[in-house]
Amino acid sequence: MTETVHVDLGDRAYDVRIGAGLIARAGAEIAPLLKRPRVWIVTEETVAGLHLAALEAGLRAGGVDSAALILPPGEATKSWPHLIRVVEWLLDQKVERRDMVLAFGGGVIGDLVGFACAILRRGVRFVQVPTSLLAQVDSSVGGKTGINTGHGKNLVGAFHQPSLVLADVGVLGSLPARDFRAGYGEVVKYGLLGDAGFFDWLETNAPAMAKGDLALRAQAVRHSVQMKADIVVRDETEQGDRALLNLGHTFGHALEAATGFSDRLLHGEGVAIGCALAFGLSARLGLCSQEDPSRVRAHLADMGMMRDLSDVPGDLPGADRLLALMAQDKKVVDGQLRFILARGIGEAFVAADVPVEAVQAVLQGR
Numbered sequence: 046m047t048e049t050v051h052v053d054l055g056d057r058a059y060d061v062r063i064g065a066g067l068i069a070r071a072g073a074e075i076a077p078l079l080k081r082p083r084v085w086i087v088t089e090e091t092v093a094g095l096h097l098a099a100l101e102a103g104l105r106a107g108g109v110d111s112a113a114l115i116l117p118p119g120e121a122t123k124s125w126p127h128l129i130r131v132v133e134w135l136l137d138q139k140v141e142r143r144d145m146v147l148a149f150g151g152g153v154i155g156d157l158v159g160f161a162c163a164i165l166r167r168g169v170r171f172v173q174v175p176t177s178l179l180a181q182v183d184s185s186v187g188g189k190t191g192i193n194t195g196h197g198k199n200l201v202g203a204f205h206q207p208s209l210v211l212a213d214v215g216v217l218g219s220l221p222a223r224d225f226r227a228g229y230g231e232v233v234k235y236g237l238l239g240d241a242g243f244f245d246w247l248e249t250n251a252p253a254m255a256k257g258d259l260a261l262r263a264q265a266v267r268h269s270v271q272m273k274a275d276i277v278v279r280d281e282t283e284q285g286d287r288a289l290l291n292l293g294h295t296f297g298h299a300l301e302a303a304t305g306f307s308d309r310l311l312h313g314e315g316v317a318i319g320c321a322l323a324f325g326l327s328a329r330l331g332l333c334s335q336e337d338p339s340r341v342r343a344h345l346a347d348m349g350m351m352r353d354l355s356d357v358p359g360d361l362p363g364a365d366r367l368l369a370l371m372a373q374d375k376k377v378v379d380g381q382l383r384f385i386l387a388r389g390i391g392e393a394f395v396a397a398d399v400p401v402e403a404v405q406a407v408l409q410g411r
Contacts, residue, residue, distance in 0.1 A: 048267050052186065052274045054281060057206045061186055061274065063267050065215035065259060068100050068174070072107015075172060078208055079109065080143045084172075086113040087131055087158045088149040089122065092176050095219050100149060100174065111147075112138060116154070120306040123153045123192045131161040135169070142166045145208065151177035151224075152184035152312060156202070159190030163205035173210040177220060178228025178262075179313045181212040182235075182269035183290075187277040193306055197373040198298045204282055212270070214263045225255060226350050227313030230293070230320070232265055233348075235272045237320055237341065238292045241391030243268055248344055255348060289393050292385040293319030299370035300354075303362050314351045321345060321352040326399070326407045327386040337390055354408070364408035368401065 047064030062074060075084065084104065088097055093115045104111050114134045116122050140146065148158035148171055155173050162171040173185035191202020217225065229251065236244030247265070254261040273290065280287040297315030304310040324338035345352040354361060361367070371382055384404075386396045 046263075048263070050267065050270045050274050052206075053278050054206060057188075059207055059209055061210040061212060061270050063181075063212045063214065063263060063270065065213065065263070067211045067213035068096060068216065069103045070107070071100055071103035071174070071211060072105065072109040074107070074211055075104070075145065075147075075209065076107045076109055078170075078172075079145055082108050083110045083112075084145045084147050085135060085138055085140055086111050086147045086149050087116065087134075087154060087161075088113060089116045089118040089151075089154055091118045092150045092154070096176060096216055097149070100147075116157075118153075119308065120153055120193070120301070120312070123157050123306075125192065125194070127157060128161055128192050131158060132165055135161065135165055140165070140169060142169055144169060146171040147174055148172070148185075148207075149174045149176065150180070151175065152180045155180050155185050156190050156199070157192060159188070159205050159207065160192060160202050163190055163203040168205065170208045171205075173207045175210065175212055176216050178217055178225055178266075179231050180228075181214070181217070181266050182228065183231040183273065185210050185212065186270055186273050187287075187290075188281070197302050197370065198306070200373070212266055214259060214266055217262055218257060218259075222255075222349075224311070226348060227311040227317075229255065229348060230313030230315075230317035230350065232269050233344065234290075234292050234316060234320055235269045237324070237387065237390055238289050238385070238393035239391055240268075240272060241389070243272075244344075244390050248347075251344075251348060288383070288395050289385055292387075292393050293317065293321075293323055295319065295371055295382070295384055296322045296367075299367045300357065300361070302370045302373075303367060304357065304359070309359055310351075310357050314357075317345055317350045318352060318354065318356065322354075322407055323385060324387055326384065326403060327388070329403050329407060330386070330399070333387055333389045333392075337387070340390065354410070364405045367408055368404065371404075 050061040162169040175185040188206035293316040296319035
C-alpha cells in the first residue's frame with residue numbers, strides 16, 4: 046500500500062509517495078512528469094551497489110532511460126569539489142532545465158544534488174528518491190539543499206523544491222543498524238517538537254519498528270513527513286515555524302563540525318544528542334519539568350542511541366570551542382544565537398535570550 050502526502054506550495058507543490066516497492070515502479074511514478082523519457086541519476090557507491098540496478102530496471106519498466114553518476118559515500122561528499130563534479134557532469138550530459146535529475150541516496154546525496162539542480166541553468170527539476178530513514182522523514186522534503194564548508198554545516202545552499210519524492214520504505218531493510226538509529230534521531234524529533242502523542246506512540250512502537258516491522262516503519266515515515274509538510278507549507282523559507290524543525294540541531298551541527306563531518310558522528314546521532322541537550326537546557330532554565338529530559342534520555346537509551354557528549358568517540362573540544370562553532374550557525378540573527386527549547390514534550394519554541402552560562406553548564410555536564 047502506498048500513501049501520499051501532498052506538499053501544497055502552489056505552483057511548486059509536489060507529492061511525497063510512501064510505501065514499499067516504489068523503486069520497482071519508479072518509471073511509472075516519474076514518467077508523467079517527464080518532457081522526454083530519460084533521467085539522470087546521481088547516487089553514491091554504497092547505495093549504487095545495493096539498489097541502482099533495481100532503480101534502473103524500475104525506470105526501464107516504465108519506458109524511461111537513464112544515465113548515472115556514482116559518488117563516494119559519506120558526509121565529506123557534501124562539499125565544493127563534488128558539487129562542481131555533479132554540475133559539470135550534468136552539463137556534459139546536456140541536461141536541460143525541463144529535464145529531470147534523480148537524487149538517489151541519503152541526506153548527503155539529496156542535499157548535494159538538490160543544490161546542483163538549483164544552480165544549474167538557474168533551476169533544473171529533480172526527484173528525491175531517499176534511501177535512508179533520515180532522508181525519508183526529513184531531508185528529502187521541504188526543498189532545503191546545500192553543502193558544508195570549513196565554517197560549518199549547510200552554510201551554502203538554496204531552497205529548491207523537488208518535483209516528487211519517492212520514499213520506498215522497503216529499502217530501509219538494507220540499512221546498517223547504526224544508520225537506521227541515526228535516522229531515528231530525526232523521527233523522534235517530530236514528537237519532541239510538536240506532537241506528544243506521536244512521542245507516546247514511538248515509546249511503544251519504535252523498538253519493533255527498529256527490528257524491521259514494515260507497517261510501523263511506513264506509519265512513522267508518513268507521520269513525520271506530514272508534520273514536516275504542514276510546517277513547510279506555513280513557512281517555506283524558515284522565517285518562523287520552520288525553525289522548530291531545528292530542535293537538537295544547534296548542538297548537533299556544532300558536534301558534527303567538531304568531529305570534522307566524519308563517521309565519528311552521523312548527523313542523526315548529533316541530532317539525538319542535541320535533543321537531549323536541548324531538553325536538559327530547557328529544564329535548567331525552568332521551562333520544563335526535570336522528568337522531561339529524563340524521559341527523552343530513557344527513550345534514546347531504549348533505542349540504543351547516543352544521548353551524551355561522552356558517547357561521541359574520541360576527544361571533543363571544550364565548551365568554549367563548541368559555543369564558537371554554534372556562533373556560525375544559520376540560526377544566528379543579529380549576532381544572537383537562537384535555540385529551540387521546550388516547555389515540555391511536544392511543546393518546542395524558539396528562544397533568543399538564552400544565557401551563555403547555562404549553555405556552557407549543559408555542555409560541561411554540570
